[in-house]
Amino acid sequence: MSEVAAHHGPPQTFLRKYVFSVDHKIIGLQYYGLALVAVFIGMFLSWLMRFHLVWPNAAIPGLQLLSKVGAPGGIMTPEYYLSLLTMHGTLMVFFVLTNAPFAAFGNYFLPIQIGAEDMAFPRFNMMSFWITLLAFFVLMAAFFVPDGPPISGWTAYAPLSAVGKDAGPGLDMGQNLWGISIAIFCIASLLGSLNFIATTLDLRAKGMSLMRMPLSTWAWFITACISLLAFAVLLPACLLLILDRVAGTSFFIPGGLVISDRLQPHSGGSPLLWQHLFWFFGHPEVYIAILPAMGIVSHVLINSMRKPLLSYKVVIGAMISIGFLSYMVWGHHMFLSGMNPFSALVFSFPTLVITIPATVLTLIWLGSIYGSRLQITTASLFALGFISMFVSGGVSGFFLAQPSTDIYLHATYFVVGHFHLVMGVASIFGVFAATYFWFPKMTGHMMNETFGKVHFWLTFVGAYCIFMPFHYLGLAGNVRRYSSFVDDYLQPLLPVHKFITIAAFITGGAQIVFLCNLAYSRFKGPQAPANPWNCTSLEWTVPSPPPWNNFGGEHPVVYHDPYQYGVEGANEDFILQTSTENVKGAVRT
Amino acid sequence: MRAKQLLVMLMVLVVCPCLLFAGSVSGKVTYTGTPAKPKAIDMSKEPTCAKQHATPITTETVLTGANNALENVVVYISAGANDEGQVPPQAVTFEQKGCQYIPHVLVMHTNQELKVVNSDQTSHNIHPLAKTNREWNKSQPPGTPPISEKYEKAEFISVKCNVHPWMHGYFAVLNTSHFDISKGGGDFKLPNLPPGKYTVTAWHEDYGTQTADITISGSENKEVNFSFKAKAY
């Protein structure tokens, strides 16, 4: 169970240390850096979109430099709006929400939290980052092809995405690049997941039983398991899509389609097949985005409360249930898709049932705060904010889980509000909490708490201002993915859109505070001690930042579970997992 | 002074006879049989355009006039013209107005500048379905500058709007400037033709193409008439 092997020696050259590193910590930072670049590009795209929605006929100065065809004279064309929408979604879901909470922090901290020297397959690990980076460049290339990026959304429904350029701009080279990029991303993801699973099962230190792993590690482990099956389905789906586009196959394209006055040379395929394959991946994907955040938030919250959660085992059970159930619900994206209406009821049931573990988690978090000594730091504020956002985003799920109410709300801004709150906000709050919490360990410097709190307040209030109104728009019947609102019905809703756009600019702008804090603290922040938060898990027993082999050649031995806080009679109010201090009456789960 | 005058006189003497001796072709384009009735176009999905037409406009595929006149037939010299290299410097304009293409058939010379203008409050996406030339389509939100394009090869190109399915028109890209397009009376005239052998072609978007071979001697006007068989549907 505890294998300690010297996988690699210390890195000697600059390239080996910082570029082509097999060290999981550097790889984690590389994923984080990629996610940071991706999130700012994605955010910039959303600004362009929000601006255009409110001022559709206005020229955006300089936009014609990005795309002469997409924005003649700086005025965005309808197809360019959809191109930006597609790239925004693709970047955010894949390169931010899968990368940051899971690949970045998981890579950095999973090995240390279980007492290992590195991941099980360090070279595979390095490859998985560079393959992800390749996928990123292939996707970005879509901006520079003549016809621009694809216009079919991150969901790339067939036949729009499959028939090629007859169906619209961006659907030629742009869509090809999208398909190739995502297929490459899948390969990288599969390699990463294999690494996480093998490492967790095989490389735990002596005394680190599965039931002594921190909740963040459990979350990463469960996410890796889900990820393996999910990406294994998306990869062939993308390959089939590419074949339909370039090899004349018809997996997703039926016969008799007339597009651009031309009868399309395909027959026999099913658009619904794409939807099944995509959502079989797509639904677990959203849990891949949020589970790590749940683990991180649990870990940070416990540390801030100086008290363990009401039950460690129940939290793990809830996370595993969510992972398991996530595979049974994909059809709730397809209630109105034309599949057998009886199946809608079949999919609705597990979708409602998945509320149970989500509620269990929420109640456990809330119930654990009761009777605690809650320390307020930037990290704990983001963790608490996560709970609030998760609840807000989750309750709108009640409506979308039922086919009858989905008839009215499907494809409206209600759905957009729902997934942005859970993914775009809650998950990102998990990333922020992780950043503020683990920055001292990763860099050896403390981040500035004052600016951290300013960042939190602006982001927390701002995010509610942006995304809560989306639900009202949805209830009013505002359809999504429209590049502008020309119908009479939608005119009274324009003031709401204006409010959202302004909130988006302000909230997005506030992220400068975060960036400056990151950059400044990295070099000029006060020196960080080994354990600034008085935390129990193994990463706080090593220097900040940790040496190349994490434990300096030592093999840590674990004596305690990860949440020994508030222990009666102990010297401190916590016991490190590796501490030989054996105190009776510890607060047990 | 005298030399200059002499030179001018010589030039006039050389050119004028050519002009003096230039012939022409003219005639009428008609149809036989009963053409299909033009159908009303329902623009209700685009209210900003619908309200520009007090009564709905009708399809322009087959436009007829008095005495079986057939309109929008492009009559041109398809052989013998020898003015392929003479590209007119001015641009031709294709206008999107009231969700209609104006004119319905636009004739231009190869490599002549084509300007597409959007005069409507809605975004159009013009899509000429070229087969030998490069196929392209471009969105034009209201207020954006005209699209400037040109075609290098002669071709009859069907034009549609990707956003408004009822909008259809044609580009007739010709190798010559000797063309005319029949209007209300079905008449056409091709002047300034030096003596020689020519092939005159008449093209209608639905009824097809007909040709006539003629020889022009001196400054005569050759009369050529074209008669197309109408289709009931």
Place this chain on the structure above:
Amino acid sequence: MGKLFAVTIAIIAILSAIPIVMNYWGPPPDISTHGFAIDEQMKATMWEAGIAFLSSQLILALFVWLHAGRDRSYKLKTFPGGAKGLVIAAFVLVGTEILALGVVGQKAWATVYFDPPDKDALTIQAQAGQFAYYFRYAGPDGKFGVPHPDKIDEGNQNFFGLDPENDVPARDDIVAGELAIPVNHPINLLLHSKDVGHSFYVRELRIQQDFVPGLDLAVHFTATKAGQYEIVCTQLCGLGHYNMKAYLTVLSEDDFQKWLKEKSAQ
């Protein structure tokens, strides 16, 4: 700062609930026969969601207010009932919610999808294509002509690819860019896509259904109030998706017959 957080959450929760409670932005009045069940379901769900939302946020606010900043002098307490109590609460609360919403609500779904269309429903064919809807009525002979995709000629208004020359039932088919229907008369709308995926959405009718290329789908409904309503596309179908709509015109029986006659003549 913990107390500030608590107050902020409470304010945000209450402010978010106000537009819902006051119905500032909500669904338009229902003009269908089946919509009542859907609206009831929406109301019931809104109650459940609202209570879950407000109670969670306010409890979070309360607990943070009470416990933020406490130091080692404060004795740690366990929530009464511990994890076990909360797990049971989760099962009971969500379980009843699933029963109430899921089981009862399936009836609303069934009236739309499991009940067959009325025997004397008027059958109309809807075709969605980039970026407009066209609707076909069978005409006086009551029969639809056969559509041929290869005969589609949009410039000539032949959106369905009909062949009136050779196909007699096609000759009197009426094709229109708006969906006119008689009020209080069951309608069976056949959905066909010409090119890519589209959708049929009328808010007031509480109807939404995707057009799937290659599949012959149908929705049925009865409109109860005359007027003009928007049919909008909700399935991303290309650059003109935002501008893809048609009008649903609900007319009295007499006006509808007049409309049919007028369209036949055109």
